[in-house]
Amino acid sequence: MKYYLGIDVGSVSTKLAVLNSRMEIIVDVCLPTRGEPAAAVKSGLTGITEQLPAGTTIKRIGITGSAREMIAKLVSADTVKNEITTQATAALHYFPDARTVIEIGGQDSKIILIEDGLVRDFGMNSICAAGTGSFLDHQAERLGLSRERFGELACASCSPNRVSGRCTVFAESEMIHKQQSGAKTEDIVYGLCQSLVQNYLNSVAAGKEILPPVVFQGGLAYNRGMLRAFEEELHTELLIPDRPELTGAAGAAILASRRLL
DSSP states (O other), X not given: OOEEEXXXXXXXXXXXXXXXXXXXXEEEEEEXXXXXXXXXXXXXXXHHHHHSOTTOOEEEEEEEETTHHHHHHHHTOSEEOOHHXXXXXXXXXXXXXXXXXXXXXXXXXXXEEEETTEEEEEEEOOSOOTTSHHHXXXXXXXXXXXXXXXXHHHHHOSSOOOOOOSOHXXXXXXXXXXXXXXXXXXXXXXXXXXXXXXXXXXXXXXXXXXXXXXXXXXXXXXXXXXXXXXXXXXXXXXXXXXXXXXXXXXXXXXXXXXXXX
16 A cells, blocks of 8 residues: 655645545644744644554655745655645545535635636635634634534524625624624624625636536535535535545645656
């Protein structure tokens, strides 16, 4: 059995995943980057080593993410690819007929359009963090809700109370005002999800035709409220990999496995 390591060094979190020759994730590590990608990767490698059976040898290493060029030298990576390429690779591996990939991580979001198994077009968010995982995590924390509970409440809403999703400062201020006005928590959180989906479609996906099958990747895919809002807006069911937060790392490992020696 051959093993391949994928590393996704993001601005918020660093993910490492080891895939076997069947391209199945066998071990993984996720940890915060905290502005020190090299330290995060070193810690992640220790965690991976502790989980792997003794004597396991990593055949190749693939890397992606914002700090990929710097970390590639640190780990002697065989393959260095951008996030668009690795996310598309993972989506097509899990769902070969995928036409659109929605990927939302801690501080960025992307849309990837695929035609005949190749990336035809893509878009990325601006520097504003509205609509990303870290923003929703912050709002959930402010409301005293776990990620799971946030999603549960959003799915229970019957009368969503729309919140401006274009700016993190305005959105938070508006949410506080709605709370003080007596709006139900479930209607506020689902209203926020709806607004963030609209913001994504009007900025990241502006001018792009979203065709099914649509794959939802990134840590935010765990948020059931965001899933509901996307499906209602797009009128289609979204496909989610088993480990959507690891698709960048998995895509990097897959690409490394294909590299010709």
